[in-house]
Amino acid sequence: MSGIGSEPAAEIAAKVEAFVRDVVIPYEKDPRIQIHGHGPPEDLVVELRAKARAAGVLTPHILPDGSHLTQRETAMVLKPSGLSPLGPVAVNTMAPDEGNMYLIGKVGSRELKERFLRPLVAGEARSAFFMTEPAADGGAGSDPSMMQTSCVPDGDHWVINGRKAFITGAQGAKVGIVMAKSDAGACMFLVDLxxxxxxxxxxxxxxxxxxxxxxxxxxxxxxxxxxxxxLGASGEGFKYAQIRLSPARLSHCMRWHGSATRAHEIATAYACKRTAFGKLLIDHEGVGFMLSENMIELKQAELMIDWCADILDNGSLGTVESSMAKVAVSEALMRVADRCVQIMGGTGVSGDTIVEQVFREIRAFRIYDGPTEVHKWSLAKKIKRDFLKAQPS
Incomplete structure (x- = not known):
């Protein structure tokens, strides 16, 4: 990552925020969107990306020369992209594409980048990451070592067989990254879809x-x-998965921080206008304190994101740090979203604002890229290892 300095990154972030607030947010009431569905329809994605392209904010975290913003700069850009659930879709910073672009950019050959990465960066294609497997098959979920999908060499090809589950964006995707297990271990393949x-x-x-x-x-x-x-050699799939997953966990934190910030803005406006029992809601301690707690936790989450981004930018893989950030930020933003729903009462559980959707999305975020409990378990194992290592022999 080369980075461009904080001032240009701030300018990009400001353009993204203005675009999301002025252009994308009005689309939240588009009749093509179903509250409980399988994501925005393809024609809406194409329409939004055309507007982002015209506004110069499509794939804003990757520069025209192909270089990537630093993680700290990426945070500046991805947070405002998340101010609407449609924002990351519109400006091409959403999962799984953002993480897949990062991985291919890091480890793909020149030929693979031209064939698979270029259309993703251009916003002309979507992608899917095929790793998780059905629990009913005994397959890989939070424990990737349980992977059942197999790959065997056959002349100039590999032949892959298996089943995958919870594969985001597979319907309509043009690029796939498939993980399978060979005799040497995990492998990763780029495929056309x-x-x-x-x-x-x-x-x-x-x-x-x-x-x-x-x-x-x-x-x-x-x-x-x-x-x-x-990608790479047979048996190197887990190594490349970690190259993707550590920054991807942090990117989730960035985007959903933007969504929680927007929910807090909506709840604040509601509390400052709605009157009950003779005074504004915000003047009731029960409500005012909840908004105060939101403000504190949003800032703490922001600081955690920036701390982890700095570690990644300094060249560390940051697996431990990204796990800490994933736990802290996802749980904090869940509390923020929950308070916003509570403050707004019946309106908060309705589809009249996006607060209800943000609550649902962030609830799922606590499971994306590893549930909270798996990350805590991993951190506990490290605590034990470090303790035993420090003991005199």
Whole structure:
């Protein structure tokens, strides 16, 4: 990552914020959007991205020369993109595309970047990351070592078989990153989509609804992938997964910080205008204190994001730090969103504002890229290792 300095990054962030507030937010009432669906429809995605392209804010975290903003600069840009659930979709900073672009940019060959990365950066294609597997099959979820999907070499190709679950954006995606297990260990492949060997069994009905294509159960039946479309070498898949997942966890924190900030703005406006029992809601301590707690936790979450971003920018993989940030930020933003719903009462649980959707989306965020409890367990293991290492022999 080369970075461009804080002032230009701040200018990009300001342009993104203005675009989301002025252009994207009015689309939240678009009749094409269903409150409980499988994400915004494809024609709406194309329409929003055309407007972002015209405004010069499409894929704002990747510069025209292909270089990537630093993680600290990326935070400045991704937070305002999240001010609307449609914002990351419109400006092309959403998951899983943002993480997939990062990974391909880091480890893809020149040929693979031109073929798979270029259309993603241009906003002309969406992507999917095929790692998680159905629990009913005993497959990989929070424990990727349980991966059942197999890959075996066959001449100039690898042949992949297995099933995947909760694959975000698979429906409508043009680029796929598929993880499978060889005799040497985990492997990662870039594939063109759609492919008849990759079949969507069903798109799940889930609590969240902001990601195009929703979340699918996938069957992979004798998928043939040319050898040169493997990322790295056989057995290096987990290493590349960590290259992707540490920044991706942090990117989730950035985007949903923007959404929680917007929910707090809406709840604040409601509390400052709505009267009950002879005075404004905000003048009741029960409400005023909740807004104060929101302000504190939003700032704490911002500081945690920036701290972890600095570690990643300094060259550390930051697996431990990104786990800490994922836990702290997701749980804090959940509390913020919950307070916003409570402050607004019946209006807060209705679709009249996006507060209800933000609550649902952030609830799912506590599971994305590893549930809170898995990250805490991982951190506890590190605490134990560090303690034992420090003991005299």
């Amino acid at each position: 759609p492919d008849p060997a990759i079949r969507i069994e069903r798109v799940l009905d889930t609590i969240d609804s902001s990601m195009p294509g929703g979340h699918s159960i996938i069957a992979i039946d004798n998928l043939r992938v040319p050898r040169h479309q493997m």
